[in-house]
Amino acid sequence: MSTTKGLEGVVATTSSVSSIIDGVLTYNGYNIDDLADHASFEEVVFLLWNKKLPNKEELDAFQKELAAASKVPDAVLAQMKTYPIDQVHPMAALRTAVSNLGLFDEDADNQDKDANLKKAVKLQAQIPTIVTAFSRIRKGKEPVAPKKELSFAANFLYMLNGVEPDDISVKAFNKALVLHADHELNASTFTARVCVATLSDMYSGITAAIGALKGPLHGGANEQVMAMLSEIGDVSNAESYIKDALERKVKIMGFGHRVYKDGDPRAKHLKEMSRQLTEITGESKWYDMSVKIDEVVTNEKGLLPNVDFYSASVYHSLGIEHDIFTPIFAVSRMSGWIAHILEQFDNNRLIRPRAEYTGPDKQKWIPMENR
Ligand SMILES: CC(=O)SCCNC(=O)CCNC(=O)[C@H](O)C(C)(C)COP(=O)(O)OP(=O)(O)OC[C@H]1O[C@@H](n2cnc3c(N)ncnc32)[C@H](O)[C@@H]1OP(=O)(O)O
Numbered sequence: 001m002s003t004t005k006g007l008e009g010v011v012a013t014t015s016s017v018s019s020i021i022d023g024v025l026t027y028n029g030y031n032i033d034d035l036a037d038h039a040s041f042e043e044v045v046f047l048l049w050n051k052k053l054p055n056k057e058e059l060d061a062f063q064k065e066l067a068a069a070s071k072v073p074d075a076v077l078a079q080m081k082t083y084p085i086d087q088v089h090p091m092a093a094l095r096t097a098v099s100n101l102g103l104f105d106e107d108a109d110n111q112d113k114d115a116n117l118k119k120a121v122k123l124q125a126q127i128p129t130i131v132t133a134f135s136r137i138r139k140g141k142e143p144v145a146p147k148k149e150l151s152f153a154a155n156f157l158y159m160l161n162g163v164e165p166d167d168i169s170v171k172a173f174n175k176a177l178v179l180h181a182d183h184e185l186n187a188s189t190f191t192a193r194v195c196v197a198t199l200s201d202m203y204s205g206i207t208a209a210i211g212a213l214k215g216p217l218h219g220g221a222n223e224q225v226m227a228m229l230s231e232i233g234d235v236s237n238a239e240s241y242i243k244d245a246l247e248r249k250v251k252i253m254g255f256g257h258r259v260y261k262d263g264d265p266r267a268k269h270l271k272e273m274s275r276q277l278t279e280i281t282g283e284s285k286w287y288d289m290s291v292k293i294d295e296v297v298t299n300e301k302g303l304l305p306n307v308d309f310y311s312a313s314v315y316h317s318l319g320i321e322h323d324i325f326t327p328i329f330a331v332s333r334m335s336g337w338i339a340h341i342l343e344q345f346d347n348n349r350l351i352r353p354r355a356e357y358t359g360p361d362k363q364k365w366i367p368m369e370n371r
Pocket residue numbers: 006216217218219221250251252253254255256257258259301303306307308
């Protein structure tokens with residue numbers, strides 16, 4: 001048997017949801033650059049699930065369907081109020097609340113295609129409600145109900161803050177959602193596929209995926225980037241901070257990627273958004289610091305920023321609390337997880353690789369009194 005640590009380079013499935021070929025990311029063949037510039041998040045979700053862009057009627061109907069499904073069962077919200085809010089990270093709250101949603105869906109274990117599509121809409125529609133509700137509940141505020149007439153991106157910011165966002169924020173947030181929606185067989189998507197390949201249910205697959213996204217080597221890196229920027233504090237400290245960290249073999253969050261070795265195509269969009277938004281907020285220091293870190297890490301290690309690096313200063317500039325950054329990633333990636341789960345169900349086989357055994361052999365049983 002031969003092994004590849006971390007399954008690097010191993011092709012584990014076929015998929016037509018998204019591709020990374022020669023450093024170019026596409027969703028069902030559409031270049032991420034085009035989608036970032038032109039698509040609404042709702043259009044991207046439709047594309048990922050239906051493998052085609054929606055026409056006007058299809059998009060209108062899909063938006064209405066999402067809006068109609070956005071209410072979270074009262075029992076789930078009531079239970080969120082009992083979480084030990086002082087010690088619970090919003091990703092842990094999200095993981096638990098999404099698992100809880102499954103308890104209140106009578107179709108949770110119904111594997112019919114229509115039932116799965118219904119669950120898909122509910123999960124996509126309800127994840128913003130959960131994330132924003134938790135953010136408010138822990139501050140002693142009541143959750144804000146979504147407005148049917150607002151877009152997905154606008155509604156998230158509205159439910160988070162209780163005031164309708166301005167157009168610039170909505171445009172930026174929509175673009176961030178589009179950029180995070182899917183990414184081939186990343187760790188959380190693989191987790192979701194492994195889970196449902198046992199013919200477990202969609203809620204279990206999504207709950208498992210949220211758990212995988214939470215880690216700082218994956219989606220959790222965006223919050224850690226902001227923690228690093230806050231610790232550095234000023235562009236004048238950036239070079240020495242990074243050099244010192246690298247010398248101590250500390251990983252710089254937001255840099256490096258398992259697949260992209262010549263740069264993540266999403267990062268340039270987020271970099272430009274960071275530049276524009278920090279200028280608007282009068283806090284260019286976050287962008288200046290980020291650019292300096294980017295320069296030092298590239299020079300010292302040859303590593304380039306990934307999607308998590310500039311998204312940190314983008315979300316910060318939108319006034320979002322730092323521990324909500326990764327839940328926002330989950331709000332967007334829900335679309336990709338679902339697309340992959342549906343694809344897995346369509347052509348399923350149990351995912352069960354092998355392990356090369358490295359433990360001791362031919363051990364002799366030792367009675368308790370002799371151990
Ligand atoms: C949405 C996403 O999930 S994007 C990724 C988000 N995660 C991060 O930003 C965390 C920081 N980055 C990393 O930890 C890694 O680059 C990963 C997890 C993204 C990719 O990991 P892998 O493909 O397994 O690369 P691996 O960790 O083996 O790195 C290879 C070498 O580069 C170094 N390296 C990789 N990333 C970094 C980094 N961010 N800072 C410093 N050194 C790094 C490693 O220490 C290793 O060096 P070595 O060969 O001297 O031991």
